[in-house]
Amino acid sequence: MPNSEWIVMECLWDESPMTVTQIAKAMEEQTGWAKSTTKTLIGRMTAKGYLRFEEGGKAREYYPAFPRSEAVMAETENFLSRLYNGSLGMMVNTLIDQKNLSRSEIKELRAILDKMEGVK
Amino acid sequence: MPNSEWIVMECLWDESPMTVTQIAKAMEEQTGWAKSTTKTLIGRMTAKGYLRFEEGGKAREYYPAFPRSEAVMAETENFLSRLYNGSLGMMVNTLIDQKNLSRSEIKELRAILDKMEGVK
DNA sequence: ATACTATGGTTACAAGTGTAGCCCGAGCGA
DNA sequence: TCGCTCGGGCTACACTTGTAACCATAGTAT
Numbered sequence: 093m094p095n096s097e098w099i100v101m102e103c104l105w106d107e108s109p110m111t112v113t114q115i116a117k118a119m120e121e122q123t124g125w126a127k128s129t130t131k132t133l134i135g136r137m138t139a140k141g142y143l144r145f146e147e148g149g150k151a152r153e154y155y156p157a158f159p160r161s162e163a164v165m166a167e168t169e170n171f172l173s174r175l176y177n178g179s180l181g182m183m184v185n186t187l188i189d190q191k192n193l194s195r196s197e198i199k200e201l202r203a204i205l206d207k208m209e210g211v212k
Numbered sequence: 213m214p215n216s217e218w219i220v221m222e223c224l225w226d227e228s229p230m231t232v233t234q235i236a237k238a239m240e241e242q243t244g245w246a247k248s249t250t251k252t253l254i255g256r257m258t259a260k261g262y263l264r265f266e267e268g269g270k271a272r273e274y275y276p277a278f279p280r281s282e283a284v285m286a287e288t289e290n291f292l293s294r295l296y297n298g299s300l301g302m303m304v305n306t307l308i309d310q311k312n313l314s315r316s317e318i319k320e321l322r323a324i325l326d327k328m329e330g331v332k
Numbered sequence: 333a334t335a336c337t338a339t340g341g342t343t344a345c346a347a348g349t350g351t352a353g354c355c356c357g358a359g360c361g362a
Numbered sequence: 363t364c365g366c367t368c369g370g371g372c373t374a375c376a377c378t379t380g381t382a383a384c385c386a387t388a389g390t391a392t
Binding site: 094095096097125126127128129131132133136150 | 378379380381382383384388389
Binding site for chain 2: 095098165168169174175176183184187188189193200209
């Protein structure tokens with residue numbers, strides 16, 4: 093999903109439904125886009141099936157057509173397979189090697205894993 | 213970096229230098245692209261500074277202009293910030309929640325962290 | 333009623349990406 | 363020497379993405 097569309101999705105995942113004007117206003121504040129820009133995006137995204145709407149009282153009420161978790165997962169899998177042969181382990185390894193992981197982040201990861209094992 | 217260009221980079225990271233014909237042949241096998249397609253990509257990528265070449269004996273010898281690790285890191289940071297607010301921990305958490313991490317993968321991660329702590 | 337605003341529809345246009353052809357000169361095998 | 367392949371340069375063209383204006387209608391505030 094292109095970046096501009098992702099931004100609109102984030103907005104709707106954060107709160108929905110929203111009308112065109114509401115979304116446009118939010119986008120204007122956040123990115124400076126003209127209203128028409130946002131309208132174009134909404135149109136494209138609706139056509140692609142990313143958004144759906146209900147003909148409510150006066151203005152259409154827009155909703156994301158799928159949950160954020162789903163989109164994040166798809167993007168993540170795509171990313172992992174492209175760069176790391178699908179392996180999260182390889183990614184973490186790389187991050188560590190590049191010294192981009194601080195000790196505290198490593199600790200955080202360990203805590204996550206610990207919590208996980210407890211649950212499973 | 214667009215996907216098609218990434219594929220060419222992978223090819224050169226795997227082995228360099230390579231001549232246009234060699235790359236084109238590899239791409240043809242791997243993706244079915246016509247030679248001209250690969251040539252176009254090489255041209256664009258050279259213009260963007262992704263590739264450089266040396267006027268060797270007869271054909272230009274192409275090299276990646278930067279190491280894979282560097283590109284992977286840039287893409288990774290970009291990805292993490294876009295989807296996970298820059299946090300690897302958040303990503304791992306999400307993967308676990310979505311049940312996309314098997315027990316063995318969790319074990320693998322733990323092993324990576326253990327190895328890491330030893331070194332640091 | 334009147335003017336302004338929000339809605340929705342349409343059109344535009346440049347840059348980037350995917351995919352490929354055409355042309356010409358140089359070298360190599362028959 | 364003649365054609366074929368290689369290498370390099372240029373052109374093409376559709377689709378996607380980023381960004382936006384224009385237009386008409388319906389509702390709203392005065």
